[in-house]
Amino acid sequence: MKKFIPYEKLTKKKQRELDALRRNVWTISPVTRKPENSKAYNRKKAQKWNDDSGFCAFCIIIVYFVIASRGGGLPPRRVTAWSAARLAS
Secondary structure, three states: OOOOOOHHHOOHHHHHHHHHHHHOOOOOOOOOOOOOOOOOOOHHHHHHHHHOOHHHHHHHHHHHHHHHHOOOOOOOOOOOHHHHHHHHO
């Protein structure tokens, strides 16, 4: 059976070994963290404009106004039994 030695009386080498063993089971890293610099260039943020789907809606609106300005307008709406019942209520 190993003899118990208080932590304070252990050699520095043994203390470091014990600390390393305990540190492996920590859920968070003991390293101090700091927030990212908001003024620094961020590649991920710069590429997000590709993911924006608002551009498609912008194109549809432009096409609509171009057709309307040429006098073509939109084709007449077909009235079905379902849409007529919905409009009547």
